[in-house]
Amino acid sequence: MKVLIIKLGASGDVIRTLPIAQAVRKKYPDSEITWITKEHNMQIFEANPHVQRVFSIFNYPREFFDILYNFDVDEEATRIAKEINAEKKFGFYNENGYPVAFNLSAEYYLNTLFDDNLKKTNKRTYQEMMFDAAELPYSKELPVIVLTDKEKDYAEKFLRDNNLTQKKLIGIYAGSSPKWPSKVWNFENTKEFIRKINKEVLLLGGPDEKGKYEELIEELKEQGIKIYTHDLNCSLRELISLISLCDEIVCPDSVSLHISLALKKPTIGLFFCTSPDEIEGYGTLKKIVSPKLYDFFPEKQDLYSEELTKSISAEEVLNALSQ
Numbered sequence: 675m676k677v678l679i680i681k682l683g684a685s686g687d688v689i690r691t692l693p694i695a696q697a698v699r700k701k702y703p704d705s706e707i708t709w710i711t712k713e714h715n716m717q718i719f720e721a722n723p724h725v726q727r728v729f730s731i732f733n734y735p736r737e738f739f740d741i742l743y744n745f746d747v748d749e750e751a752t753r754i755a756k757e758i759n760a761e762k763k764f765g766f767y768n769e770n771g772y773p774v775a776f777n778l779s780a781e782y783y784l785n786t787l788f789d790d791n792l793k794k795t796n797k798r799t800y801q802e803m804m805f806d807a808a809e810l811p812y813s814k815e816l817p818v819i820v821l822t823d824k825e826k827d828y829a830e831k832f833l834r835d836n837n838l839t840q841k842k843l844i845g846i847y848a849g850s851s852p853k854w855p856s857k858v859w860n861f862e863n864t865k866e867f868i869r870k871i872n873k874e875v876l877l878l879g880g881p882d883e884k885g886k887y888e889e890l891i892e893e894l895k896e897q898g899i900k901i902y903t904h905d906l907n908c909s910l911r912e913l914i915s916l917i918s919l920c921d922e923i924v925c926p927d928s929v930s931l932h933i934s935l936a937l938k939k940p941t942i943g944l945f946f947c948t949s950p951d952e953i954e955g956y957g958t959l960k961k962i963v964s965p966k967l968y969d970f971f972p973e974k975q976d977l978y979s980e981e982l983t984k985s986i987s988a989e990e991v992l993n994a995l996s997q
Contacts, residue, residue, distance in 0.1 A: 675705040678758065680744040680765075682731060682751050684851065685910060686929035688715045689936055690800055690954070691745055693815035694808055695724035698743075701810060710734045710754060717911050721820035734758075743808050747773035747787060764808050780807035793972045799954040816956060817936040825915040833919060836902055841874045844995070845920035847930035848890075849883040855978035856947045856970065857926045859986065861890060866988035867924075868894060868901060871995070876920060877903040878913065878930060922996055927953065935959060942994050946982050947975040960994045962986055 677698055681691045688711055695707050706726050709719060713730040729735060731750055736758065744755035744765035752768035755776075763776040766784065775781045783803040786793045798806075805812035821829075833839045848864050850857035868875050877887055884906045894901055904916055914933050917923060923934040923941045927948045934941040935956050943953065945963045947970045955961065964985040970977065 675702050675741070676737075676739045677702065677705045677707045678739040678742045678760065679707060679709045679725075680711075680742070680746060680751050680755055681709070682712045682715070682746050682748065684929065685715055685718065686932040688718055689817050689819070689929070689932040691804060692718075692722070692724075692817035692819075692936075693801060694743065694745070694804060694810065695722070696815045696818065697805065697808070697810040697812070698741075699724050702741075708735065708739070714910070717909065718819070720911065721822055722818055723820070724818060744776075745804050745807065747784065766807075775807075777807070777809065779809050783807055790972050793949070794968065796949065797951045800952045801954045803952075814954065814956060816938070817932065819914060819933065819936045821915055821918060822911075825911055828912055829915040829919050832904060832916060838874060838876075838902065838919075842921045843876050843919055844871060844873045845876045845878050845917055845923040845925075845930075845934075847878040847923065847925035847928060848887070849879040850926050850928045852882070854947060854975060856975070856982045857928060858983060859926060859944050859946075860980065860983040861886065863984055863986065863988050865890060865894065867991055869897070869899060870988060870992055875901040876916065877901055878916060878923075878925075879903070879906055880913070881906050924991055924995075931959075940996055942991060944986055944991070946985065947971050962990055962994060 679694060681688050698705055698707060708727040709725050710729050716728050716730060719725050719728045739760040742758060742760035742763045744751055747766050752766055752773055756767040765776055765780050766773050767776060775784050786796050802812055848858060879887060887903055891901060917933050918937050920939060923939050925931050926944050931943050938958055941959045943959050943961050945961060945967060950961045950963050966982050966985045970982060
């Protein structure tokens with residue numbers, strides 16, 4: 675059986691959609707799964723035992739599939755879903771410029787995207803809604819991310835180079851997509867947290883964080899506090915390998931959170947302007963929710979508010995750390 679899954683979006687969204695492949699293989703053991711995604715997400719699938727083929731949106735196969743699942747509502751994904759020939763289709767396609775559900779079970783998630791009141795009151799996780807859209811049973815399957823030997827060596831070298839081999843390491847991810855500027859914990863609170871924590875800190879991030887991180891590290895250094903960071907131009911796979919080193923992760927609702935959960939790391943998730951209820955915690959996530967979240971979510975979640983980003987204190991996060 676030939677199965678196609680379409681999920682393009684942000685890397686974190688692709689990671690949290692990975693369990694669908696496991697569920698498909700469970701229901702159809704003889705299935706061959708093909709996944710279409712954006713080019714920068716293709717590395718997520720390296721060594722994945724459940725997905726046999728991965729294509730970007732620029733070179734996907736125009737062939738017949740027995741089942742097609744599309745979990746994106748944007749124009750690119752819905753156009754591909756409508757164009758490709760398949761016996762059964764689940765999820766979303768485009769009709770006259772608007773996303774439409776192929777099947778009744780997919781309509782609930784679609785409605786949460788356009789009905790702010792439903793979005794605000796929804797208590798179902800993203801995974802529950804996607805599994806419903808696919809009409810597959812949900813058993814809290816974890817996303818599968820498999821580290822290669824090369825990536826394990828990269829992580830071990832980082833530990834050796836920084837003399838961290840025998841030390842407990844707390845990872846802090848202090849970045850997020852510019853689309854949601856209030857997702858990121860305020861740097862003043864972050865610095866206070868680092869000053870008070872009595873453990874080694876690894877500051878995790880990407881290219882967008884470079885200038886801010888350099889300033890933060892230098893300021894703490896002047897106060898006699900050493901923290902560690904990494905090459906912020908590293909690949910997503912290298913970032914995953916560094917997160918795998920951490921004993922615990924503190925992060926906003928971002929790609930780091932989904933990586934950390936997939937790696938079964940104890941994770942403290944900070945929620946400022948996105949739904950904590952939509953995040954599946956898998957028993958390893960402690961959610962700290964801003965008391966101001968529902969002043970912004972969902973109507974104003976794309977706006978920046980310094981007051982909002984400061985609304986979770988350093989003490990709250992310190993108290994949530996494992997002892």
